[in-house]
Amino acid sequence: MLNDQFKDSDTWEQYLSKIEATTPTIRALGVTDYYLLDTYERVRDAKHRDGRLPGVDLVFPNVELRLAFGTVKGNWVNCHLLVNPEDPDHIGATQRFLSQLTFEYSGDRFACTPDELARLGSKIDPSLSGRAALARGATQFKVSFEQLAELYRAIDWAKNNILIAVAGSEHDGTSGMRGEAEGAQRQEVERFAHIIFASSASQRDFWLGRKASASSDEIRSRYGALKPCLHGSDAHETGKVGAPDGDRYSWVKGGAHFDSLRQAVIDPAGRAFVGAAPPIRATPSQVISRVTIRDAVWAATPTIELNPGLVAIIGARGSGKTALADAIAAGCDAASEHLSPASFLVRAGELLGGASVQLDWGSGDPSTRELLDYEYDPELDGRFPRARYLSQKFVEELCSADGITDALLREIERVIFEAHPEKDGTFRFDQLLELRATRHRLARQREEDAIGTLSDEIGLEREKRRQIPGLKQQLTQKEQTVKGLEADRDKLIVKGSEARADRLTIIANAAEKVRSYLRFFANQETSLLALQDEVRAFRQNKAPEALRQTKASFVAARLDDADWKAFLLEYHGDVDAALAARIDTARKNAASWRGVAPAALTDPNQSYLSADADPEKLPLAILEAEAARLQALINIDTETAKKFGNLVKRIAEENTQIENTRQSLADCEGAAERMAELSRQRRETYLRVFGSIISEEQVLRDLYQPLVDRLQKAKGTLQKLSFSAKRHADVKQWASLGEKLFDLRRAGDFKGKGTLEQWANTNLRKAWEEGDVAAVDEAIQRFTEAWQDELLAVANVASNDQAAYRAWLMRFAKWLFSTDHIQIAYGIDYEGTDITKLSPGTRGIVLLLLYLALDESDHRPLIIDQPEENLDPKSIFDELVSLFIVAKMKRQVIMVTHNANLVINTDADQIIVASVGTHTPGQLPPITYISGGLEDADMRTQVCDILEGGEEAFKERARRLRVRLER
Structure with missing residues (x-):
């Protein structure tokens, strides 16, 4: 009526045609006029009587009033009455209401x-x-604001059928009310309004409590509730019809019912938006827009449109809810391995032959699958799941009461992996972990191998220490034996031959020493020949195999064959020539010391040696000839000569053994010092193992750190979840292996089975699992210093059985310094409790946390069958509702449920009610699916009738959102 710029003669036709042709299509049309309903009635008649505006499903009056408040722009504050047209008497009732102003x-x-x-x-x-x-x-x-407010509060019809909107601009809205008095009046007007007519993102954030300067609680306290912002074209001319400034269209989630506006008042953040297009939440190509079940007489509703947000399938037990979920999952190739014998597709399999499901996706590409074609081999068929199906079987298996499953761990690892921004070209968590941790794992393996080698060496040195008394006794006995043999020899010497006997002793000892030289060179030649064979085998077998293994271990290095050739192990220098020269030298030395037997002397009193010759530097052949000459002169008869020669030879051999024993004794007496050095090296190596373990622990911590950062910023249920890298020491395993080494009947403080485990739990576990290198060092040192000698004393093998005890010592050392009982794993806690100790129901909450809130990389539809199983009503409301609200903002969620809170307090975008008809033997009963939303009064009634606690859930929703429609 005011500022009417529609001047053409066919203005009305232009107006209707413009509405019909507008893109995007106008589904709900609020017809605005000052104080009057004339234009609204004319538009309504054009639609219902003349068949115009076929794309418009809802036409309602928007009666504009001017409040008696001025703005800084010289205008008046505009107020709007949005009237529910579904009341048959809404025109008369509105006029009666206006007439009282x-x-x-x-x-x-x-x-x-x-x-x-x-x-x-x-x-x-x-x-x-x-x-x-x-x-x-x-x-x-x-209009007097006080009179309007008083009248609205006094008339029940108005409260039930009129929503109050107020302009928020400076020009003709509350933002134009300035001054102290106007500020108080402005707050009252805005508090009274259900809706703010405003279009900027900043204003919308303010009224949704998203500003730092005004939280949601502050907005509720000051203005009574959060407010939806809407914007119209405010067309005063044909060109403006359906064309708001800046393409700022009003988008209201729900069916074209006036109740959708009421629901937007209840949930402004989730149900109202101003912009060129509705907010895109789920990725269109990952949204199922329509489900069609073909060749199935039991599907009384074969085609069902699906909302891209949260779709709740409800119905009585046995009504066909899971049938729809199974069918959608089969169409997505997501049902394989997730179906239990109680599922629809399995239970009704004999009656589903020939039936198929077609899914139309948001990207426009349909996919069709036979309902029974849900099992396939991805590698052979080239198919992959286009949705995630959390069937009851799948959830029960992952959250088994028997303990955390590998499948659940794999899912957790997948979420950790997807949350990490730097994947280094890997495709799975285990690949990324292997890539990051390989260096530390190899270092740990090398050091653990070194501990084994050092322990073996310490065992050998310990055994040498045990040999010292025996060697000393042996040395004494040998020396006494030589004295006896020398006395026996002296008795056989003919009187006057003492000088020759002494000379023979010198020659015999020299000959024995030369024989030791010959043994040395013989051994050297044998070893050099073996080394020559080793060089040949290394080149032919070991080096090529080492290169193959290196190439296999470091494929990611991406070196070409020419580069790899440089990694072929080869000896530095000409080892062939060096070995050949050494072999030749050894042979020549042996031949030189062996010598050639001399020609027999004509005079037996003449020596084979010159007067100044050093017997120990002469060949063996000369020494043996000289010994034979002297022996013949010393003894007269042959028998005595033979005995004398044997004694001389025996004395020489015993003297050689005495020298060897002295060398062995000196070596054994040096064992204590070497043991101390080896023990120091083993201790340092043991600590380096822990350094590698701690480094790997940090790698794991770094992998899940991005997820931890998200959790620290999260609100609600997500804050209850925490991740940590943990060292786990299997003390029971370590103690059990140790107990096998001891006689537990006489093990002192460790007497009896289990005592060692208890002690280790108290004194070693904390250092193993939580300590740094220094703490581990202190703990293991304290243990070895306090108990090593006692444990050695209770070995379960006899210490006098040298071979057995030597082997036992090596096993003992390897056990004591072993680290294979220490593993690294990530820990997942929920409300401070490790996931392994949670009940199956609570573990199910953690699983849903993964899929609904943390799994940001997977945008596929999420199909869930009865997520409330095993949970009490309070847990459902406290834990799950917020998760579904978060999830539906980023992916399509299709949920079968019996729980009212999961439908109502999640503000489900679509509700599908399943119902089943009469069952005919041998056939499936007809299943009907009716779809709607919470904005539909009939659907709200069905929700309350079907779902236990529906009415209370609606009340709880109002409390949660702090809804107060009354003004």
Whole structure:
């Protein structure tokens, strides 16, 4: 009526045509006019009587009022009454409501009716009449905010059928109310309003409590509730119809019902938006827009449209809820391995032959699968799941009461992996972990191998220490034996031959020493020949194999064959020539010391040696000839000569053994010092193992750190989840292996089975699992210093059985310094409790946390069958509701449920009610699916009828959102 710029003769036709042709399609149309319903009635009649506006499903009155508050721009604050058109008497009721608003002018009172507005216009300007007087009266008429508020609160029809909106701009809205008094009035007006007409993102964030300067609690406290922002074209001319400034369209989630506006008032953040297009949440190509079940007489509703947000499938038990979920999962190739014998596809399999499901995706590409074709081999068929199906079987298996499963761990690892920004070209968590941790794992393996080698060496040195008394005794006995043999020899010497006997002893000892030289060179030649064979084998077998293994271990290095050739192990220098030269030298030395037997002397009193010759530097052949000459001179008869020669030889051999024993004794007496050094090396190596373990622990911590950062910033249920890298020491395994080494009947403080484990739990576990290198060092040192000797004393093998005890010592050392009982794993806690200790139901919450809140990389539809299983009602509300609200913002969620809170308090975007008809033997009963939303009163009634606690859930929703529709 006011500022009417529609001047053409066919303005009405242009107006309707423009609405019909507008893109995006206008589904709900609020017809605005000051104080009147005339234009609304005309648009309504054009639709319902003349068949115009076929794309518009809802037409409702938007009665604009001017409040008696001025703005800084010289205008008046506009208020709007959005009227529910579903009441058959809504026009009359609205007119009656308006008629009770009054305006006083020039000693008269005027009602807000067309006649009274025209009378007011004529009173202001007597020259006006008819439409002109009506327009002038409407311009002058100002509504008292107090009167409007009082009237609205007094009339039940108004409270049930009118939503109050107020403009938020500076020009003709509350933002134009300035000054201290106006500020208080402004707050009252905005508190009274259900809806703010505003279009900027900043204003919307303010009214949703997203500003740092005004939290949601502050907005609720100051203005009574969070407010949805809406924006219209405010068209005063044809060109503006359906074309708001900046393409700022109003988008309301729900069916084209007036109740959808009410739901937007209840949940403004989730149900109202201003922009060129509705907010895109789920990726369109990952959204199922339509499900069609073909060749199935039991599907009474074969085609079902699906919302891209949260779809809740409800119904009585046995009504066909899971049938729809199974069918959708089969169409997505997601049902394989997730179906239990109780599932629809398995249970009804014999009656599903020939039936198929077609899914239409948001990207426009349909996919069709036979319902029974849900099992396939991905590698052979080239198919992969286009949705994630959390069937009851799948959830039960992952959250088994028997303990955390490998499948659940794999899912957790997948989420950790997807949350990590730097994947280094890997595709799975285990690959990335292997890539990052390989260096530390190899270092740990090398050091553990070194500990084994050092322990073997320490065992050998310990055995040498045990040999010292025996060697000393042996040395004494040998020396006494030589004295006895020398006395026996002296008795055989012919009187006057003492000098020759002494000379023979010297020659015999020299010959024995030369024989030791020959043994040395013989051994050297044998070893050099073996080394020559080793060089040949290394080149032919070991080096090529080492290169193959290196190439296999470091494929990611991406070296070509030419580069790898440089890694072929080869000896530095000409080892062949060096070995050949050494072999030749050894042979020549042996031949030189062996010598050639001399020609027999004609005079037996003449020596084979020159007077100044050193016997120990002569060949063996010369020494043996000289010994034979002297022996013949010393003894007269052959028998005595033979005995004498044997004694001389025996004395020489015993003297050689005495020298060897002295060398062995010296070696054994040096064992203590070597043991100390080897023990120091083993201790340092043991600590380096822990350094590698701690480094790997840090790698794991770094892998899940991005996820931890997200959890620290999260709100609600997510804050209850925490991740940590943990060292786990299997003390029981370590102690059990140790107990096998000891006689537990006499093990002192460790007597009896289990005692060692208890002690280790108290004194070693904390250092193993939580300590740094220094703490581990201190703990293991304290243990060895306090108990090593006692444990050695209770070995379960006899210490006098040298071979057995030597082997036992090596096993003992390897056990004591072993680290294979220490593993690294990530820990997952929920409310401070390790996931392995949670009940199956609570473990199910953790699983849903993964899929609903943490799994940001998977945008596929999520199909869940009865997520509330094994959970009490309070846990469902406290834990799951917020998860579904988060999830539906980023992916399509299709959920079968019996729980009212999961439908109502999640503000499900679509509700599908399943119902089953009469069952005919040998056939499936007909299944019907009816779809709607919470904005549909009939659907709300069905939700309350079907789901236990439905009415209470609606009340809880109002409490949670702090809804107060009354004004």
